[in-house]
Amino acid sequence: MKVKSPLEVYKFLPQTNCGECGYDTCMSFAAQIIDRSVKPTDCPPLVEKAKTDKKFEKKLNELIELTSPEVAEVVIGTGESAVKIGGEDVLHRHELTFFNPPPFFFDVWDTLDEAQIDERCKKVVEYRKFYVGDYITLEGIAVRCTSNDPEKFRSVAKKVSEYGKPMILISLNPECMRAALEEVADKKPLIYAATEDNWKDFLQLALEFNVPVTLRSKNLDTLKSMAKTFKDAGVKEIVLDPVTEPLGDGLRGTFERVVQLRRTGILGEDKDVAYPIMVTPIAAWLVEGDEVTKGYWEAVIAGTFIVKYADIMIFRNLEQYTVMPSVILRYNIYTDPRTPVQVEPGLREINSPGPEDPVFITTNFALTYYTVESDLSSNNIKGWLLVLDTEGLGVEVSVAGGQFTAAKVKDLIQQTGIEQKVNHKNLVIPGLAARLQGAIEDETGWSVFVGPMDSGRIKGWLEKNWPPESKE
Amino acid sequence: MANKFTLEEFFEKLKKYNVEELEGVRIEGDLEIEIEPGSGLDANVIQALAALAGYTQLIQEFGNFLYHTSMAFTYLQRLSNALGIQLPVGMAQPAVPAQQIQPAEILEKPRFEIPESLAPARFEPYKVEYPGVIEEVTLGATRADGGTRESVVTIGGERSLAFYNFDAQNPHTPVIAIDIFDRRPMLAKAVREHYEDVLDDPAEWARKAVKDFGADLVTLHLISTDPLLEDTPASEAVKVVEEVLQAVKVPLIIGGSGNKEKDPEVLEKAAEVAEGERVMLASATLDMDWERIGNAAKKHGHVILSWTQMDINNQKTLNRYLLKRVGIERDSLVMDPTTAALGYGLDYAFTNMERIRISGLRGDQDLNFPISSGTTNAWGARESWMIDSPIEGDTPWGPRELRGPIWEIITGMTLALAGVDLFMMMHPGAVAVVKDWMGMLSGAVKESIKDVDAWITMEV
Numbered sequence: 009m010k011v012k013s014p015l016e017v018y019k020f021l022p023q024t025n026c027g028e029c030g031y032d033t034c035m036s037f038a039a040q041i042i043d044r045s046v047k048p049t050d051c052p053p054l055v056e057k058a059k060t061d062k063k064f065e066k067k068l069n070e071l072i073e074l075t076s077p078e079v080a081e082v083v084i085g086t087g088e089s090a091v092k093i094g095g096e097d098v099l100h101r102h103e104l105t106f107f108n109p110p111p112f113f114f115d116v117w118d119t120l121d122e123a124q125i126d127e128r129c130k131k132v133v134e135y136r137k138f139y140v141g142d143y144i145t146l147e148g149i150a151v152r153c154t155s156n157d158p159e160k161f162r163s164v165a166k167k168v169s170e171y172g173k174p175m176i177l178i179s180l181n182p183e184c185m186r187a188a189l190e191e192v193a194d195k196k197p198l199i200y201a202a203t204e205d206n207w208k209d210f211l212q213l214a215l216e217f218n219v220p221v222t223l224r225s226k227n228l229d230t231l232k233s234m235a236k237t238f239k240d241a242g243v244k245e246i247v248l249d250p251v252t253e254p255l256g257d258g259l260r261g262t263f264e265r266v267v268q269l270r271r272t273g274i275l276g277e278d279k280d281v282a283y284p285i286m287v288t289p290i291a292a293w294l295v296e297g298d299e300v301t302k303g304y305w306e307a308v309i310a311g312t313f314i315v316k317y318a319d320i321m322i323f324r325n326l327e328q329y330t331v332m333p334s335v336i337l338r339y340n341i342y343t344d345p346r347t348p349v350q351v352e353p354g355l356r357e358i359n360s361p362g363p364e365d366p367v368f369i370t371t372n373f374a375l376t377y378y379t380v381e382s383d384l385s386s387n388n389i390k391g392w393l394l395v396l397d398t399e400g401l402g403v404e405v406s407v408a409g410g411q412f413t414a415a416k417v418k419d420l421i422q423q424t425g426i427e428q429k430v431n432h433k434n435l436v437i438p439g440l441a442a443r444l445q446g447a448i449e450d451e452t453g454w455s456v457f458v459g460p461m462d463s464g465r466i467k468g469w470l471e472k473n474w475p476p477e478s479k480e
Numbered sequence: 481m482a483n484k485f486t487l488e489e490f491f492e493k494l495k496k497y498n499v500e501e502l503e504g505v506r507i508e509g510d511l512e513i514e515i516e517p518g519s520g521l522d523a524n525v526i527q528a529l530a531a532l533a534g535y536t537q538l539i540q541e542f543g544n545f546l547y548h549t550s551m552a553f554t555y556l557q558r559l560s561n562a563l564g565i566q567l568p569v570g571m572a573q574p575a576v577p578a579q580q581i582q583p584a585e586i587l588e589k590p591r592f593e594i595p596e597s598l599a600p601a602r603f604e605p606y607k608v609e610y611p612g613v614i615e616e617v618t619l620g621a622t623r624a625d626g627g628t629r630e631s632v633v634t635i636g637g638e639r640s641l642a643f644y645n646f647d648a649q650n651p652h653t654p655v656i657a658i659d660i661f662d663r664r665p666m667l668a669k670a671v672r673e674h675y676e677d678v679l680d681d682p683a684e685w686a687r688k689a690v691k692d693f694g695a696d697l698v699t700l701h702l703i704s705t706d707p708l709l710e711d712t713p714a715s716e717a718v719k720v721v722e723e724v725l726q727a728v729k730v731p732l733i734i735g736g737s738g739n740k741e742k743d744p745e746v747l748e749k750a751a752e753v754a755e756g757e758r759v760m761l762a763s764a765t766l767d768m769d770w771e772r773i774g775n776a777a778k779k780h781g782h783v784i785l786s787w788t789q790m791d792i793n794n795q796k797t798l799n800r801y802l803l804k805r806v807g808i809e810r811d812s813l814v815m816d817p818t819t820a821a822l823g824y825g826l827d828y829a830f831t832n833m834e835r836i837r838i839s840g841l842r843g844d845q846d847l848n849f850p851i852s853s854g855t856t857n858a859w860g861a862r863e864s865w866m867i868d869s870p871i872e873g874d875t876p877w878g879p880r881e882l883r884g885p886i887w888e889i890i891t892g893m894t895l896a897l898a899g900v901d902l903f904m905m906m907h908p909g910a911v912a913v914v915k916d917w918m919g920m921l922s923g924a925v926k927e928s929i930k931d932v933d934a935w936i937t938m939e940v
Contacts, residue, residue, distance in 0.1 A: 100838070102831045119939055138871040139823070154939045178936060208594050215592040226932075228603035236599040241592065251932055258928035259920045264646050268605040276606035293940065294929050304886060308917055311890045315830070315897045328878035332863060333822060333890045340827040341894075349827075375825040382824065382862050385870065468708050 009097050010074045014038035020071040021051060028052045041075055043104065043346065044097070048072050077107070078274045079282050079319075082220050082245040084111070084148070084198045085174025091147050093247070093319040094284030099274055101345055109342040110318045111147035112334070113176050114326055115290060117154040118164035125164065129171045131326045137335055140349065140374060144335045150200075150322045151188070153179035158187035166191045176200050176222075176322065182209030193217040198320075200286075201249055202238070204230055211241055220245030222286055226253075228265060236280045247320060249286040254295055254309060262287075263312065270317040284319035293324050303330045310334045314341055348400030349374035355424035356381065361390040363431040366474055368459070368466075369417065370438060371398040371406055383463040389470065392430065396420055403440040414447035421452055434476050438463070608647050610841035614638040614848050614901075615810050616651070619697060619783055620731025621758040626781075629757065630729035633696050635814070635901035636850035641837065642899045643921040653922040654896055656903045656911050657697035657733055658689035659856050662712075662720045663704040668865035670884035671906050682720050683727035690728045693908040694915065699733040699762065700724050705746045706737035714742075714749040721750050725757060733785075733904070735762040744772040751776035763787035763816055766798050774806035784808055785852060787816040790825075790832050792839070796846040803846075810849075814902065819853045821861040822891045829853075830898045837899030850901035858891035859884065859906065885910045893917060 011017055017038035024034065029051050031037040040046040048071040049055055057064035081095040091111040098104045114132050116125045129149055137144040151168050153161040156179075165177060165188035175197040177188050185199055201224035202210035214221040221243060225231040228250065235246055250265035266285055273282035292306035307330035310321060314337050325331070343349055353372045358381065370380045372395050384391055396416060398406035406412035417435075421427065433454040437444065439461035448456045457476060460469045616637040621627025633655050640647035642654075664679050674693075678685040682700060689695040700721060704712040721734060734750045736743035747761045761777050763785040764770035777784040786802055788794040795817055802808045817836055820829040833851055840848030858864055864887035868877050877883060888910035892903050896918060905911050919925050 100831075100834055101827075102835055117939065135875050136873055138869070138874050143873070152936065154937050156937075180933075180936060204598075207598065211594055212592060228605075229601060230598070232603045233598045233601040236601050237595060240599060241595065253928055253932050255929050256920050256925040256927045257923065258932065259917075260643075260923050260925075261928075263643060263921055267644065268603075268646070271608070272603070272606040275608075276604065278604070278606075280601060281603065288935065291929075291932060291935050293938065294932070294934055300882065304889075304913065307886055308889065308893065308913060311893050312897070312917075312921075315894055327882075328875060329882040329886060332877065332883070333886050336823040336863075337826070337890055337894065340823065341830070343827050345827070345831055375820065375828060378824050382860065386860075386862055386866070465708070 009042070009044070009077060011042070014042050017041045017071065017075065020048070020054075020067050020074075022053045022057070024053065026053060044075075044077075044107070048075060078277075079270070079284065080246070081108070082198075082247055082284050084176070084196060084220060084320075086194070086196050089147075089173055090196070091174050091320075096270075096317075096319070097274070099271060099317075101341065105344040105346060106342045108319065109338050110287075110314065110321050111174065112331075112338075113148040113150040113174075113320070113322045114146065115150045115152055115178075115322060115324055116164070116168060117152040118157075118160045119154045122167075125167065128326060129168060129173075132173060133171055135331070137332055139336060139339060140351065144339060146331070146335070148174040148176065150176040150178055153177075153181065153184045153188075156181060156184065158184045161185075162187035162191050165197075169195050169197075174198075178322075180206055182206055182213060185210070185213055189213060189217045189219065193219055196220070198222060198247060200224070202234060204234075207234055207237070211238055211243065214238065214243045215241065220247060222247040222249050224249040224251060226251040226261075226265070228269065228281075231269075232278075232280050235283060239280070246283045247286050248281065248283045249288070252288040252291045252309065252313075254291040254305065259309070259312075263316070266313060266317050285317055286320050286322070287313040287318035288322045289313075290322045290324045299325075303327055306330060307334055311337055314338050350397075350400035351377045351395060353395045353397035353420065355426060356393040356395060358384045358393055359388060359390045361392050363429065364475070365390045365392065365430070366436055366470065367392045367394060367426060367430060367434065368436045369394040369396060369420075370463075371396055371401060371403055371412065373398060373400050373402045373406075376402045380463040383466060387467040389467060392426060394420055394424060394426065394435075403438045407441050407444060412441060412444065414444055414451035417444075417448050418451045421454070432475075436466075605646070608640070608644075610639060610648075610843075612639075612841045612843035612848050614837075614840050614850060615813070617783055617811055617814055617850050619733070619758060619760055621756060621781075625758070626756040627758060628725065628729070629731055631731070632758075633731050633902075638837075638841070638899070638901075640841070642897055643918075645923060650922070652901070653918050653924065654901050654903065655696040656694075656905055656915060657699045658693060658695035658911065659699045659701060659904050659906050660685040660689060660724070661701045661703055662717060663710065665701075665703060667906075668859045668884055670865065670881050671859060674908050683723040686724045686728045690730050693911055695730065695911070697731045697733055697902075698724065698728055699735060699904050701735040701737075702746055702750070703737045705742055706739050707742060708739075709737070714746045717746060718749045718753045721753050725754065731759065732757065733760040733762055740765075740768040744769040744776075747773050748776040751780040751782055754782065755780045758782055760785055760814060764798065764802060766794060770798065770801060771806055774802050774808055777812065778806060778808055783812045783814060785814050785816050786849075788818065790818045790820070790828050792817070792832055792835055792847075795836060796844075799846050799849065814850045814852050815847075816852045816854065819855055819857045819891070819895060821858040821864070822887055822894070823863060824861050826891060826894060830894055833895060833898035833900065851899050852902040853892070853895045853900040853904065855888060855892040855895070855903045855910075856906045858888040861887055863887060885913075889913050 014035055018035055021034040029037045054068055058068040077095040077097050079094045079096040081092055083090050083092050085091055092108050095108050116128050132146045132149055135146045149168050151165050161184045169192045177197045178200045179185050196219060198220045201222040203224050223231060223234040231248055238246055250269055253259055253262045269281050269285055272278045289306045289309040292309050293302045295305055303325040306325050350372045351374050368391055370376055377395060398411040401411050435454045436457050436459040439459055442458045445456045445458055614636045616634055618632055618634045620629040620632035622629050635652055637651040660682055662682050678688050686698045689698055702717045704710040705717045736746045758781055760783040764773040765787050774784055786798050788798055795815055817832050820826050836847050864884040885907045888907050892914045
């Protein structure tokens with residue numbers, strides 16, 4: 009995004025504070041544009057006027073241009089499962105946020121027997137990992153042409169397309185690619201890849217079938233040159249693959265190329281390389297070793313480039329021990345750092361507690377919550393955990409800032425119906441909330457016990473303090 | 481002249497007067513053209529119309545312009561001549577009358593201009609230079625420097641982001657310390673099985689960490705001093721420090737139990753017995769007597785670890801206290817901004833460390849120190865040690881022996897990219913993988929895979 013301050017955006021707006029966009033003032037709408045929660049076209053008067061007034065049309069287009077992401081966006085697939093890649097604006101997530109997590113594509117190949125293709129596709133489609141209140145899933149399937157037979161590739165591409173996931177079609181042979189595209193181009197697959205040798209044919213294919221295309225070269229001059237050529241010829245959706253080398257100095261070189269492409273695209277304002285970047289951790293399967301070694305190394309490459317700028321990735325390993333850390337790392341890196349991550353307030357049952365087990369309370373700041381939750385569950389502590397809505401703030405801050413109050417604790421006790429689930433009225437509060445002990449007792453009528461400062465010490469604390477001697 | 485009229489009417493008017501040229505006319509407005517499928521128009525003509533419309537804004541009101549598009553084209557052509565606008569090359573005189581073009585076929589198979597050769601381009605990498613430099617800190621002392629270590633470790637000295645050697649060559653590859661304890665700690669099974677034989681013997685444990693698992697340093701945690709555990713007196717506990725110093729010849733890091741009241745005393749005693757060895761004392765924090773720990777480090781020539789809880793401002797504050805109030809030398813301070821495990825706050829840890837490192841490189845003298853990470857925290861994540869998911873509906877988690885180490889690897893790698901200089905780790909496999917990977921990214925490993933295209937067609 010070329011503009012950095014709401015003031016620069018404000019100039020382009022009607023400045024009437026009409027509120028039609030849902031924000032009270034044009035200035036606050038401008039601020040939303042800056043942090044990319046709304047688009048210029050979300051201003052109804054501006055859009056209306058642009059339809060009839062040349063001057064406003066020019067303003068709107070200028071604003072769209074100024075506020076479009078630094079890195080181009082490309083969409084792969086169609087309908088609900090389609091994935092958007094690229095669209096990034098910054099090099100470090102704290103400068104704003106990263107926007108589009110890189111989708112993971114898992115490979116099948118056309119000489120694999122049908123049952124195995126089905127097995128792999130099903131694994132992709134059915135994958136679920138519960139995390140921060142939702143299930144993480146996998147995005148797509150990459151079909152490799154290993155037969156070098158257009159008809160074979162065509163039929164396998166068709167078969168895989170029936171799973172409804174976005175696809176990458178992989179073959180350097182234009183004849184094979186054409187056959188597959190004739191079958192599945194309407195699913196908008198990404199084609200892989202145009203190289204220095206086959207680029208003319210792939211340019212023809214990209215234009216003819218109107219599909220996004222990957223350009224592949226280790227030489228960044230060549231890569232830029234291809235991107236320029238494809239763009240000038242009318243291809244709008246371009247992905248750059250600076251070639252993933254899995255080991256040694258090759259890996260170092262890959263790291264350098266990926267960082268340089270992204271940095272030059274954003275800070276160097278070189279539009280010819282400001283496209284989504286592809287990284288292929290699957291290249292790890294070229295290293296020597298057993299499957300675990302290869303799988304591990306694939307996850308290492310993936311991890312490196314999830315942190316540093318990959319916008320789309322191709323994998324081999326569908327084993328959970330590498331998929332799970334990769335999807336979670338991606339989730340973490342692409343979490344918006346501007347808003348504290350929160351969990352749903354309410355009541356959590358830890359290790360199937362009974363009516364005599366302790367009741368704890370913590371905040372809905374995700375980090376606090378997950379720390380407490382995992383400290384309790386991993387120590388096999390049975391208990392009831394009340395999660396207070398502190399607007400995503402931690403214990404210390406929310407006690408000081410008034411988001412953690414006795415009145416809110418009382419409301420939470422009532423809303424969750426915890427009194428009906430336990431046979432006591434003993435509440436353990438975090439050590440950092442000790443000063444609220446008296447207030448909570450007065451407000452709720454429960455006996456309040458100050459727990460340890462660190463939830464890691466709850467186990468030892470319970471041994472000494474639970475069950476409590478009755479205060480009544 | 482407020483009458484509105486359609487484009488069609490406009491053309492009719494022109495036709496009526498047999499207008500062939502318009503002079504001194506300026507028409508503003510929008511033109512939208514809708515073409516009905518099969519209306520007998522070449523795709524190229526549509527393009528030309530659209531392009532022309534962009535320039536001319538022919539008329540205020542547009543109509544559903546389906547009628548005689550080819551005729552319109554003729555008029556547009558005249559108009560364009562009149563207005564002095566060039567039609568796209570090749571369009572001024574269509575080879576065949578528009579009506580006779582077979583539209584369907586041409587729309588389906590448009591001809592694309594494929595250039596003969598690639599457009600020339602040169603990639604100019606954007607250069608980044610930072611004004612600051614991260615302090616260099618040396619851990620351990622050889623005989624020449626009054627200690628008994630056979631090797632020392634130097635960290636820091638960066639002038640660019642981690643592994644961005646293309647900006648400026650960073651002098652040191654990050655190092656790995658392996659954690660050992662003065663009593664049996666709680667350990668995940670996947671970790672414990674590698675240390676089963678040494679868990680009751682810290683000296684043996686240290687030897688194993690160095691000899692078998694390649695630790696660059698050893699971190700000895702005196703957890704038995706915890707009043708909630710054995711409450712070992714400080715003077716008793718530090719005997720283990722001497723044993724470990726005897727057992728291995730790499731630099732040592734000494735940690736307490738984390739008890740705020742006890743740690744200052746324990747670390748003070750440890751600093752005394754390790755006099756001359758330039759160990760790192762772990763750690764001074766804002767909520768314990770940092771002054772006492774800092775003084776111990778200063779008095780006995782050790783390095784101090786400045787530990788804060790994921791807050792860049794607190795890190796600045798504590799560093800400043802240690803530097804200004806205690807008088808710690810700038811080459812004797814390392815920071816631990818706190819490590820959270822993958823999935824359990826790693827994003828906060830990553831961004832906090834990245835911000836600290838960038839501030840340091842930009843010249844913030846309170847933050848330009850090497851960073852240490854307690855990567856072993858990764859084993860706190862349930863995904864690393866639990867037998868399987870407690871959540872119904874999760875895809876099964878697979879063997880935990882394989883899950884745990886990679887949890888530690890990914891946690892470490894991510895923070896390495898944020899700028900960590902020193903890792904404290906435990907699983908030997910994780911240590912090996914992170915070491916290999918860091919060696920490669922810093923350019924220490926020369927070999928590569930030759931045919932990097934092979935995966936595209938491999939049949940495995």
